[in-house]
Amino acid sequence: MKALLPVLLLSLVSITAIWAKGGLPINDLCPVDGKAGRVIYRVFSDKGTIIFCCATCMDSYQQNPGHYTIKPKTEK
């Protein structure tokens, strides 16, 4: 019983983390071609949610994530 608790706690934390990430994209513009990003095209990375302008850009990024620079959102 004691061993089960940390496992439950850990899965709860990761679910919360995914949820929080999902709502907050870190960028405004598509990192592939600089167009306006759309929330439906998104990738979850260790940096957070990254949004893209289209599925093609999303695929390009996923094939070579290190190649693109994510420009973080500017605070308004």
Ligand SMILES: [Zn+2]
């Ligand atoms: Zn794009």
